[in-house]
Amino acid sequence: MKIFATYNIKGGVGKTTAAVNLAYLSAADGCRTLLWDLDPQGAASFLFRIKPRVKGGGKALIRGTKTLDDAIKGTDFDHLDLLPADFTYRNMDLLLGAAGADKKSTRKLGQLLKPLAAEYDHVFLDCPPSISLVSENVMHAADVLLVPLIPTTLSVRTLDQLTEFVAGFSGRRPQVWAFFSMVDRRKKLHQEITKDLQAERTGVAATPIPALSMIERMSVERAPVTAFAPRSVAARAYRALWAEVQQDPKP
Amino acid sequence: MFRGAGGSIALKGGRHVTATGLREFVADTAAGEDSSLAAVRSALSQAFTVRQEPGTAGSGTHHQTWLDTFDWRLYKAGLTLQFEQARRGGRLLLSRADGAVQAEQTVTSWPRRPRLAEDLPPGPVRDRILVLTSPRALLPIVKAVSTVTVTRLLNADGKTVARLVADHVTVTAPTGNTAGGITAELPPRLAVAEVRGYPGQARRAADLLAGVPGVAHASQGVFIAALTALGRHPADYTSGVEAEITATMPAPVAVARLLLRLLDTLELNVRGVLRDIDTEFLHDLRVAVRRTRSAIKLLGGVLPADLAEHFKVEFKWLGDVTTPVRDLDVHLLGFDALAGQLVAASPADLEPLRAFLARRRAREFRRLAAALRGPRFRAITDDWRKALLEIRDVDGPRRRRPAAAVLARATTGKVFRRIAAQGGAITSESPPESLHDLRKRAKELRYLLEFFAPLHDQVAYRKVLSDLKQLQDCLGEFQDSQVQRAEIGTLADAMLAERAAPAATLLAMGEIAAKLALSQAEARAEFAARFARFAGPAGRERVRVLLANEMQGRS
Numbered sequence: 001m002k003i004f005a006t007y008n009i010k011g012g013v014g015k016t017t018a019a020v021n022l023a024y025l026s027a028a029d030g031c032r033t034l035l036w037d038l039d040p041q042g043a044a045s046f047l048f049r050i051k052p053r054v055k056g057g058g059k060a061l062i063r064g065t066k067t068l069d070d071a072i073k074g075t076d077f078d079h080l081d082l083l084p085a086d087f088t089y090r091n092m093d094l095l096l097g098a099a100g101a102d103k104k105s106t107r108k109l110g111q112l113l114k115p116l117a118a119e120y121d122h123v124f125l126d127c128p129p130s131i132s133l134v135s136e137n138v139m140h141a142a143d144v145l146l147v148p149l150i151p152t153t154l155s156v157r158t159l160d161q162l163t164e165f166v167a168g169f170s171g172r173r174p175q176v177w178a179f180f181s182m183v184d185r186r187k188k189l190h191q192e193i194t195k196d197l198q199a200e201r202t203g204v205a206a207t208p209i210p211a212l213s214m215i216e217r218m219s220v221e222r223a224p225v226t227a228f229a230p231r232s233v234a235a236r237a238y239r240a241l242w243a244e245v246q247q248d249p250k251p
Numbered sequence: 252m253f254r255g256a257g258g259s260i261a262l263k264g265g266r267h268v269t270a271t272g273l274r275e276f277v278a279d280t281a282a283g284e285d286s287s288l289a290a291v292r293s294a295l296s297q298a299f300t301v302r303q304e305p306g307t308a309g310s311g312t313h314h315q316t317w318l319d320t321f322d323w324r325l326y327k328a329g330l331t332l333q334f335e336q337a338r339r340g341g342r343l344l345l346s347r348a349d350g351a352v353q354a355e356q357t358v359t360s361w362p363r364r365p366r367l368a369e370d371l372p373p374g375p376v377r378d379r380i381l382v383l384t385s386p387r388a389l390l391p392i393v394k395a396v397s398t399v400t401v402t403r404l405l406n407a408d409g410k411t412v413a414r415l416v417a418d419h420v421t422v423t424a425p426t427g428n429t430a431g432g433i434t435a436e437l438p439p440r441l442a443v444a445e446v447r448g449y450p451g452q453a454r455r456a457a458d459l460l461a462g463v464p465g466v467a468h469a470s471q472g473v474f475i476a477a478l479t480a481l482g483r484h485p486a487d488y489t490s491g492v493e494a495e496i497t498a499t500m501p502a503p504v505a506v507a508r509l510l511l512r513l514l515d516t517l518e519l520n521v522r523g524v525l526r527d528i529d530t531e532f533l534h535d536l537r538v539a540v541r542r543t544r545s546a547i548k549l550l551g552g553v554l555p556a557d558l559a560e561h562f563k564v565e566f567k568w569l570g571d572v573t574t575p576v577r578d579l580d581v582h583l584l585g586f587d588a589l590a591g592q593l594v595a596a597s598p599a600d601l602e603p604l605r606a607f608l609a610r611r612r613a614r615e616f617r618r619l620a621a622a623l624r625g626p627r628f629r630a631i632t633d634d635w636r637k638a639l640l641e642i643r644d645v646d647g648p649r650r651r652r653p654a655a656a657v658l659a660r661a662t663t664g665k666v667f668r669r670i671a672a673q674g675g676a677i678t679s680e681s682p683p684e685s686l687h688d689l690r691k692r693a694k695e696l697r698y699l700l701e702f703f704a705p706l707h708d709q710v711a712y713r714k715v716l717s718d719l720k721q722l723q724d725c726l727g728e729f730q731d732s733q734v735q736r737a738e739i740g741t742l743a744d745a746m747l748a749e750r751a752a753p754a755a756t757l758l759a760m761g762e763i764a765a766k767l768a769l770s771q772a773e774a775r776a777e778f779a780a781r782f783a784r785f786a787g788p789a790g791r792e793r794v795r796v797l798l799a800n801e802m803q804g805r806s
Contacts, residue, residue: 049410072450076403076411078308081447221411 001117001210003110004124005142005174009158011129014148014181017215017225019126021238022245024224025202027080031121034072034081034138036137038127042085048075057088061112062095067121077227081120093222100193103208105133109155112140143155146245148181150211151193163203177245179205203249207240208211224225274457276441276529277476279465285499285788288417291441292402294459295415299404299452309401311414316361316394316425317474320387321532323486325614326382331474332376334361341552343376350472354379365390365528380650385586388529393477404456412452414444415460422477435480438696440469448805488519490535492542492701502553505655507642509702510546513539514636523563525620528579531620534801537577540570545698549662553652572622578738579612589763596759604754607746660701660798666696667794683733686778690726697723708800714793725781732771739764 006015016039021150023035037044042052050073060066072081099108107138113123127138139145147162159178166173178201182193199206209215213232214225221228226235278287292301314336319325324344325332330353333344340359346352356374356405365388371377402415420437443460445453460466471479478485494512496505517539523532544566551559586605591599622628670692677685697719739760746752783792 049371051408071448074411074446 001109001112001113001120002112002122002144003142004122004144005127006124006146006148007138007142007162008155009129009131009135009162010150010155013129013150013155014167014215015129016047016126016210017218017237018146018148018179018181018241020044020047020218021224021226021235022064022242023124024077024080024226025239025242026122026124027077030079030224032079032119033122033124034083034116034120035124035126036068037085037088037126038134039085040089040161041128042087045084045127047080047218047222047224048082050082052085054084054088057086058095059088062092062099063109068116076223081228088241089134090129090174090233094188096133096137101221106136107140109134109137118219122170126234136141139174140169140172144245145176147176147178149178149197150182151187151190151197153193156197157208159201166210175214176194176205177205177249179241180208181212181246183208184211192204205241205244207237207244208238209241210234225248232234269420274443274453274460275469276457276460276466277469278439278441279467281458288439290463291460291466294463295404295456298455298459299406299412299554300409301402301415302405303402304401307472309399309414310399310472313399315396315397316390316391316528317477319360320384321528322387322488322490322535324384325389326485327381330380330383331472332380332389334358336361343371343374345376345379361391361784367529374750386529387531390528393474393481394423395473395477395620396421397473398413402685402789404452412449414446414447415456416444417440418442418473418479420423420473422480423529424481424483428787433481435477437473437476437480440473441466446623451737455651482720490538492704494702494705495702496655496705498654499660500655501652502550502655503642503652504547505658506553507639509550510543511544511636511639511643513543514632514639517543518632519588521623523784527616527624530577530584533573533580537570540566540573542698542702545695549666549695549699550658550702553658554642562635563633565627565635569628571632575615576612578620579615580606582735582738583612589766590759592766593759594760596755596762598755600755600759600764602752603751604742604746604760607749607751615643631704654705659699659706663696663699663703664794664798666699671791674782674786677782679775680686683729686726686775687730690723690730693719693723693726706747707797711793711797711800715797718790718793722781722785725764725777729771729774729778731739732767732774736764736767739767 004019006019006022008015023033027033035048037052040052043137044238045052047061052073053123054061054066055232056066061068062070068083072083074080075082075188088106096105096108098103108251110242116123120238125138125142145162145166147159149159151201162174178197180190183194184190194208212234214229214232218225225232229235256526259300266613278291292303295301316331316334316336318334329348331346331348335341335344340357341361342355342357345354353373355371356376361540367386368377368381368384368387397418397420400417400419403411404413404414404415418440420440421434422437423434424432424434432439441460443453443456461468469476475485489591492509492512494505494509496508500508517536520532520536520539524536544563547554547559547563547566551563583605586601587598588606590601593601670689673685673689673692677689697716700707700712700716702720709777743752743760746756
């Protein structure tokens with residue numbers, strides 16, 4: 001089981017759309033795939049038309065009184081399941097903090113996912129925007145960290161901070177794959193930053209996800225763009241990105 | 252993808268829909284198929300948005316073949332084996348009777364010819380069925396083409412919460428099968444497939460379906476439904492006697508029924524022998540011949556004398572023409588086990604013997620096939636059936652003859668007493684022939700018990716049979732070891748004559764002969780105890796109880 005997580009400290013940068021589309025593409029490849037919507041706003045759950053509710057809430061899952069397995073819902077797509085969001089996830093930091101001492105509290109999500117290893121080939125974690133115990137848990141659980149970046153100088157700084165943070169992990173570290181998101185080709189700054197960063201840094205995907213109204217349409221269609229418009233530019237971009245992030249970044 | 256016609260419709264990987272998540276129904280199409288399916292959709296639309304779109308995942312046409320041995324070994328073990336044809340190759344799926352999948356494995360194709368499990372590529376299905384089916388081949392029993400239509404059932408959010416799977420199945424009995432070439436269409440099968448996390452919605456859909464007039468819960472799986480539609484029953488072949496006789500039936504009628512049943516078994520196996528599908532067709536055919544010969548010898552007194560006399564000769568001929576191939580089959584079937592016992596020699600040393608046996612078998616098989624295709628064999632089966640039918644139907648209740656139970660008691664008692672006397676006279680100094688002869692008598696008794704099994708009290712019957720089997724095993728081991736040892740000598744001579752015998756092979760054969768001599772000595776040492784159990788005071792009492800019960804209330 002390989003765990004992918006979409007993460008960025010900022011909101012509105014395309015984490016959920018990336019998680020939803022890449023999870024769909026993974027399932028379409030025949031891989032048994034689970035997407036866990038960790039964001040209490042429940043955008044990913046909404047996109048799959050699944051109610052953002054887990055019986056017993058986040059507390060039951062973190063404490064183990066309910067297994068993840070019991071909370072999983074089948075999506076409309078073959079091989080793709082979803083663990084829905086719940087509004088109580090907003091308190092997940094506190095719940096994880098109560099899970100034990102420092103190391104224990106940062107590895108809790110990874111522990112909870114372990115029993116699913118036989119059932120799924122790929123797990124996607126759609127992380128809420130923040131830097132918190134939840135995101136630290138996600139980074140420890142993930143094999144691949146997918147970081148959407150809006151092409152601004154500030155977001156480049158964020159990537160630096162994140163890379164440094166992960167490098168400080170003792171033991172296992174996730175592979176970091178950054179990719180540009182919501183790219184507007186008409187903006188000169190966007191073009192420059194994407195070009196420069198891809199040249200300077202390893203672990204930056206060559207495929208950018210453009211800012212497209214077709215991607216925004218997902219909230220109307222309530223489905224991945226890769227499913228309802230598979231031939232669109234947006235779908236092609238996600239497919240190229242999916243192909244890329246399954247490889248190791250070039251040294 | 253949904254699988255059709257399986258009784259265990261599941262999404263690819265079997266993950267989303269387990270067998271327990273399925274609720275299966277059969278639609279009565281008396282009022283027309285379209286109208287019954289329209290009624291189903293209308294009922295479901297009370298609770299769901301019913302969305303049928305072309306190309307919904309799982310819809311499409313599927314080709315499947317159910318496989319089993321000629322004697323239904325998988326079915327009798329509570330298993331079904333399906334080959335599912337895919338665009339390239341396919342897969343084998345082994346399930347329990349309740350539909351739960353036990354093992355699956357991909358295979359490149361399923362050849363038209365029946366196939367031995369040992370010839371399958373390594374995999375979990377092969378591992379699971381090898382011992383169970385060996386040495387029998389897997390034959391196609393039913394072929395099915397199923398057209399699956401998947402309809403999504405949506406909740407108010409437009410989310411798929413269950414699926415309705417409609418399966419139209421056309422089944423065919425493969426040629427060469429008992430129902431060969433017949434095609435039948437099964438009533439449409441409907442299943443509600445659960446979407447993970449929405450069990451309540453699937454229950455709701457199933458409840459709505461169950462309320463539609465003409466829709467009923469499926470009481471049997473597709474395989475059994477297909478067999479029924481083709482006029483067959485599972486396990487409709489057995490090598491056992493199982494004649495339909497009663498205690499009060501006139502003896503000639505009972506004997507004719509018995510012999511007709513044996514003739515059926517004999518004839519059912521001819522095709523498999525001629526196509527050389529597996530070794531057990533010939534084995535079952537020979538058992539039917541031996542039983543027939545014993546029945547003529549022991550019970551033929553109630554048949555017209557000239558008839559019994561004529562067919563005694565004919566069935567001896569038939570037994571004799573089948574012997575060489577069977578003997579070689581026995582050598583070849585036990586070859587690996589025998590080679591595995593070698594201590595001094597290496598199993599590879601025996602390979603020239605295996606090649607020699609295979610060549611001989613090919614030659615003898617041509618002779619056997621010619622005999623079974625020839626006029627003498629056809630005359631035996633045709634004339635014998637005609638004569639027996641006449642006795643069964645014409646020489647029926649009108650004539651006064653002893654009842655079947657009287658004949659059973661008299662002959663069984665006589666043969667038992669003969670065994671008790673002959674066996675009792677055997678000492679450690681008696682020649683091997685005395686044990687061989689006793690083995691023949693024991694076999695006759697075994698056949699008699701089986702012939703008249705329907706007339707016996709089952710508890711008493713099983714007790715006597717169990718003692719007898721143990722005695723037979725011992726006598727069989729003794730004689731087979733001796734015969735095989737003698738045959739190894741003959742084979743060595745023949746191989747030398749054909750210059751096909753390397754020294755290492757002859758040495759290995761010598762070692763095997765020594766092992767056989769050891770087994771024979773062991774069997775001889777065990778004989779006294781086994782015989783005492785069978786024919787001693789307790790054994791005699793068991794036979795007395797068996798024969799005393801024979802007439803009571805079985806008509």
